[in-house]
Amino acid sequence: MFERIKHMLIKEFIQIFRDPKMKGVIFLMPVIQVLVFGYAVTTDVKHVATAVYDQDNSPASRELVSRFAGTEYFDVAEYIYHEGRVTELLDHGKVRAIIRIREGYGDDLRAGKTPQLQVIVDGTDSNTAGTVLDYTTDITREYSKQVLSRRYARLQGQPVDPPRVVLDTRPWFNANLESRNFYVPGVIAIIVMLITLMLTSMAVVREKEIGTMEQIMVTPITPAEFILGKTVPFALIGIADVILVTVVGVFWFEVPIRGNLALLFLATGFYLMTTLGVGLLISTVSDTQQQAMMSTFFFYFPAVLLSGFMFPIANMPESVQWLTYLNPLRYFLVVVRGIFLKGIGPLILWPQMAALLVMGLITLWFASKRFKKTSV
Template identity: 55%
Template sequence: MFERIRHMLVKEFHQLFRDPQMLRFLILPPLLQVLLFGYAVTTNVRNAPAVVVDLDRTFSSRELAARFFSSGHFRLVRETTDIREAEDLMNRGNAGVILRMDPGFEGALRSGRTADFQVIVDGTDSNTAAIVLSYAARITGDYSGGVRMSRMQRNPVPFPGPPSVALASRALFNENLESRFTFLPGIIAFIVMLVCVMLTSMAVVREREIGTLEQILVTPITPAEYILGKTLPFALVGFGEILLVSTVGVLWFDLPFRGSLLLLLVSSALFLSTALGIGLLISTVSRTQQQAMMTAFLYFMPAVLLSG
């Protein structure tokens, strides 16, 4: 039994690696996809172009604007006192955010009243707009808390008002909420699944097309041995892909690796078994390699969108 499986493994590896284009397909595209998606797929917003409409012209209004630009999420495009000019810049696509402080901003803060501050964002990209608004709310909340604390230090006498709750939040496992640390593991899993399903989906149908399947069927090899001989090479290739792209993620993108490497390999084996099984099923029901490829792509869309 093991001798027949070994011969199948040798045959599959010879057939897999005798084509130089196959080696390039197994190495270059996964690396390029990890590098491309690692930089392109992100929800963090950096240097959003912003216009400041400061109608108050006081220290407090300038300090609040400086908080925005020192965060790294916003970039100053222009400072003006004309709201129409700021809106014109946004309409032309030169600005995505408008920060507006009306007259009396500092006076309201000094007297303990609520100071009005307006943030206008370009909503053509709803995701970016929501992220920018969350940044603005956080920066404004920090500034407001600092003003309140400074006022209490100057005047320790308690003033009437509703009780407040100080929120202390902390994110575990991704302290800075870097989006690439969320997307990269999913990208790695998708690339490995893509390679394994595509390779396995071509395995049986290629034998059928070139006419060697009938020759294998007349040999003493059993169906279980044939399936093992067909899937084990691609399982080893899949493990190699996992180690390759994971190493790139850890070394190039500083993706933190915490926990047991053995547990990762065991979980990867379970993941690979499903990908190889799906690829083998596609290869069995397909009659041509073109049909197998189209069926594999038909599977990928719902698998990616519905898998979470």
């Protein structure tokens, strides 16, 4: 039995790596993905191109503008002098925010009245717009607080601080709130899923399509041996990719690993059982590689989108939230992020680990059962 499995494994590895391009795909694709996610997927908004439409042009208005320009969030790209330019700049997407100060701003402010400050934000990218609005709110509030305390001091006849609440913010697990720390561990989960799913489902169907499946089925190989031969290589590739991505994440992006590596690999093992099981299942229902590829995506897209990888599960409608409980990626993400960032252990992660193990056993059992029916 082990002899046959050994030869299956040798054959699979020869086939996978026969084409040098394939090696590149298996080992480069994960690295490219981590790099892209590490660098490109950032929701940290900084240096927003901003135009200033200062109709007042007084010392007071210039002071207000400097409050914006002085931060790293706003870069003044242009000072504008007529109304039409506002539309033009926003339509062309040259700036994403416009600060408009009307005439009489300085006088009103000195007189103790409430002058108007207008900020226009390009809402096409609603996330960035939201963040930009947060910044402008913070800056204007901070500014008005100072104006207020000046007025307050004038009334009191002596300089004092008004009463206020000071927020002392402490982000745990990711002190600088780097989105990289959030995404990179998750990339491990989605890359491993894609590679193992696709390789497993296509490798079996490929044999069907080319006709070698029939040949293998007439040899004394048992279905169990065949399935092992078809899954173990991809499991090994999956684990190799986990290591690769982890190394890039830790040494290149300096994502912390605070938890136990052994626990990470154990969880990866459970998780791989689910992805390989699904891959095998896809191969039993597909006749061509095209179908296998499509079916893989049919599973993969919702699995990634409904996992909490990019979109918080808490924001989803309740019915969809229930659906996410069937998604192995959901559990694995909690485990990976927990181990990397929180450094938490099995005491907290056991429900996710158990869910992965159970799902892995069920999918593999179901896949091999279906597999026997369709192929023998």
